[in-house]
Amino acid sequence: MRKRLLSLMLLFLLLLFLSRIPAKNETEARDIEVLELHGVNGYFDVIGRRAQVIGDERSIEFWSFPLNLLRDYTTTLNLTELAKRQWSVIRTGEGIKEEIFVPLHEEGAVIIYSSEFPRRVYVSFTPALKHSWPSFLPLDACKMRIRFEEDRFVIENGKDVVFIGGKDIKRVGPASFCLDLGSTPKIVRIATNEETYKRLSNWKPLYQETVEHYQNFLGRITLIETPDRRLNRDYVWNLLALDSCYIEKPEKGWVAGFDRSQDITEGGGRPGFAWYFGRDFLWSSFAMVSYGDFEKAKEGFKLLQKFQREDGKIMHELPTSIHVIGVENWEKEYPYYFAAADSTPLYLIALDYYLKCSNDTEFIKQSKESVVKAFCYLLKTDRDGDGLIDNKEGHGWVEGGFLAEGQIREGHTTLYLASLWIESLESAKSLFEFLGESELSKRCEELSSKISLEQFWSNKGYFYHRKLPDGSFGGERTVMGAIPLLFGQVNDNTALEELKLLNSKQITTPWGCRIVSNSDKGYNESGYHEGTVWPLFTGWSALANYRYGEYQNGHSLTLKNLRLVEDWGLGYAQEVINGDRYEPIGYAHQGWSSAMAILPVLKGIAGIEVNERDKTIVISPCLLPSWEFLKIKNIRSGNSFFNLTILRNETMSIEIEGDVEDYTLILNVEQME
Structure with a gap:
């Protein structure tokens, strides 16, 4: 059962002894922090707001909802390790690196290949251009046509289109190509229209924009x-x-x-x-x-x-x-x-x-x-x-x-x-x-x-x-x-x-x-x-x-x-x-x-309960006995933000950052036995 350590109602006059520093804008102060989880090659997805890449160790499929663009995207690479980032998936093996990312607001995806030594990789795929189940389109409306022009495959069915290619690809079959890899990155682009396909050729600003989005999201x-x-x-x-x-x-x-x-x-x-x-x-x-x-x-x-x-x-x-x-x-x-x-x-x-x-x-x-x-x-x-x-x-x-x-x-x-x-x-x-x-x-x-x-x-x-x-x-x-x-x-x-x-x-x-x-x-x-x-x-x-x-x-x-x-x-x-x-x-x-x-x-x-309607914030955090601190950042009530820091050694100190003048704060700190 719980042991109550502190129960305080902090009204406006009492808040004067606490920090009244405005809560920091984390999106301005935050450095780019790369979060990664590592494991063996298996299920992954990279999800944008307008396009999606979903795969596992066997193959990859590409979507721009409701349209399934491509299926069965496979390579001759032996990629055994997987690293998940906020904005991408990286698969590696035998000195080869494959990074898949989806620009946040584009109807397309980019795959970046590089290698520590010269290597030719073969890629095959299956055109799809089918709408997500349940689709009531008759099958004769989904007849596929595929052609190769310049640096890309163009797949059409009379209604929808998908482009897949890149300036370094070489066609080897009706739905396959190869890339000669080295230390210079080689790019494969997948897009639902001509304009997006062109924008993806200049992928680095889109990559940076996507990275910054996730950093800003975690900052607010x-x-x-x-x-x-x-x-x-x-x-x-x-x-x-x-x-x-x-x-x-x-x-x-x-x-x-x-x-x-x-x-x-x-x-x-x-x-x-x-x-x-x-x-x-x-x-x-x-x-x-x-x-x-x-x-x-x-x-x-x-x-x-x-x-x-x-x-x-x-x-x-x-x-x-x-x-x-x-x-x-x-x-x-x-x-x-x-x-x-x-x-x-x-x-x-x-x-x-x-x-x-x-x-x-x-x-x-x-x-x-x-x-x-x-x-x-x-x-x-x-x-x-x-x-x-x-x-x-x-x-x-x-x-x-x-x-x-x-x-x-x-x-x-x-x-x-x-x-x-x-x-x-x-x-x-x-x-x-x-x-x-x-x-x-x-x-x-x-x-x-x-x-x-x-x-x-x-x-x-x-x-x-x-x-x-x-x-x-x-x-x-x-x-x-x-x-x-x-x-x-x-x-x-x-x-x-x-x-x-x-x-x-x-x-x-x-x-x-x-x-x-x-x-x-x-x-x-x-x-x-x-x-x-x-x-x-x-x-x-x-x-x-x-x-x-x-x-x-x-x-x-x-x-x-x-x-x-x-x-x-x-x-x-x-x-x-x-x-x-x-x-x-x-x-x-x-x-x-x-x-x-x-x-x-x-x-x-964290024990957070906010009520912007009556300007009340109740914080009842539960600390393990071994915890010496707890920090809660960006507690949001309406358009106001607060940070709370609890430090505990022989004594306890509490600091609140934010515009607290208009709020009643009730703070109850609990310890788990």
């Missing part, structure tokens, strides 16, 4: 520094992994993640979960907003509003090929568009959190119609009048398997969905109060007063997973009990009982949290929703532990998530892991896996 978001250098490093890599999920083409917004694609007859496959996902973005947005990237988080909300259903429901999945196949076809032909019951309550919760931290009042005013529609939609989903929204129109997180039996289509609801509904009522109330909708605000308060999660409590020390249409409860022991805890919806005694289950070996493994107890009769260690470990769940449980004072468990779970960037795909967090063995299942680069490594750091270790 919330960073922490502790004596644990591995923790500090892995936190940064998770920030970069999540940020790379933001793209600008075809729509500005956040995709769920990346991996190698599966070739599908009617399209170019889908590279991992590289679609726009509603609930993936919304869960991840808590991390984005917490580390201060309000601007790109807002773009995610705008996308959800643009594709919000007329009755107010928030979308679940939107492919990057949406403008090729059409919204009407997408909704008609496939069941994924509005398949989730949780996106809509999450939308209200996340939007209210965004307002609290950013105080972006203009955007919230512009969102009024969307907020009202979302709330009114949710009211209609309580079909039996028990005060709980149900999931008859979509899954309440669990999409299939034994945990969903009797849940979808038959109804009724889950602990997860009920907890989101309770929290969304509080959030909607806050939003309506700001928007001047007093009647709707009162309605939220009335509904909230009639709902309790007590009915889900089993009196066996854990929450039931689901409520069935006949009023009975599914007795499975799941990780979903973390949801009401991380929102602070239950009393301390109930929370600590639930945490006994969550922290037991039934749920928690050395690499994270299973969805369901391994002693449940339906447990399947490789079942997607039947026993696997998700970093998402691990993050939920970490937040729940921190919320109720179980700091050691929270810290342990946070480290499990942070360190995923060191394995499998260097610099990325895995989507799903086997429940019994430390083996990956699913996709290699998943955005919300990184979000749920970041958020426990910010909410647990």
Whole structure:
């Protein structure tokens, strides 16, 4: 349990004794720092806002969403080592170096080759020019034509085009070429149009621009520094992994993640979960907003509003090929568009959190119609009048398997969905109060007063997973009990009982949290929703532990998530892991896996809670007994930034940098025993 070392309310007059130095502009003062992770050649991706390169030791594929440009890019080089940087991937072997980078805002990529000795390398590729699955273009519209002119291959299908080449390449076949390598770099360019192909010939300024972007990004978001250098490093890599999920083409917004694609007859496959996902973005947005990237988080909300259903429901999945196949076809032909019951309550919760931290009042005013529609939609989903929204129109997180039996289509609801509904009522109330909708605000308060999660409590020390249409409860022991805890919806005694289950070996493994107890009769260690470990769940449980004072468990779970960037795909967090063995299942680069490594750091270790609406900042950092310092940089509230430094030897000193005059600061320093 926790030991309180310091509890101070720092009002304006008291702040005079603290440092009032304006927080430094890190983007001006920061030197170019190259971060690298090293490992064997395996999965990697290099993601720009308008183009993407994804590969592994076998081959590479090139994308400019929604278009798959090239597949099966291979060389005769024996590249065995891989180094991941913020802005590129470097593969090496036998004195050869290959660096792949994607200029931030270009529809193309550059590959730079060099060698310590003369060497000829042969390169082959497969033209693709197919749109991401699901593509409804008929196959005869995708007939390929390829020709070689001057220093490049030009591949066309009557609609789209891709260029691949460079001034040093020599054609050796219909889709292959060679390069004579030496100490002077040789360049291969891939682009979707003539103008971009020409710009990529002068690649060095674009490279520098990309490098500076990542340095500036790390200079303006919330960073922490502790004596644990591995923790500090892995936190940064998770920030970069999540940020790379933001793209600008075809729509500005956040995709769920990346991996190698599966070739599908009617399209170019889908590279991992590289679609726009509603609930993936919304869960991840808590991390984005917490580390201060309000601007790109807002773009995610705008996308959800643009594709919000007329009755107010928030979308679940939107492919990057949406403008090729059409919204009407997408909704008609496939069941994924509005398949989730949780996106809509999450939308209200996340939007209210965004307002609290950013105080972006203009955007919230512009969102009024969307907020009202979302709330009114949710009211209609309580079909039996028990005060709980149900999931008859979509899954309440669990999409299939034994945990969903009797849940979808038959109804009724889950602990997860009920907890989101309770929290969304509080959030909607806050939003309506700001928007001047007093009647709707009162309605939220009335509904909230009639709902309790007590009915889900089993009196066996854990929450039931689901409520069935006949009023009975599914007795499975799941990780979903973390949801009401991380929102602070239950009393301390109930929370600590639930945490006994969550922290037991039934749920928690050395690499994270299973969805369901391994002693449940339906447990399947490789079942997607039947026993696997998700970093998402691990993050939920970490937040729940921190919320109720179980700091050691929270810290342990946070480290499990942070360190995923060191394995499998260097610099990325895995989507799903086997429940019994430390083996990956699913996709290699998943955005919300990184979000749920970041958020426990910010909410647990750093303990940051900002409220720009009432100018209050609460900082309750948790220090390990061995830590002599903790530094938190760029705490953002609205448009203000703060730095906090805690030094601890025999005594403790605290320094705050920033424009603190207008803020009330509450500082609680906790030590883990």
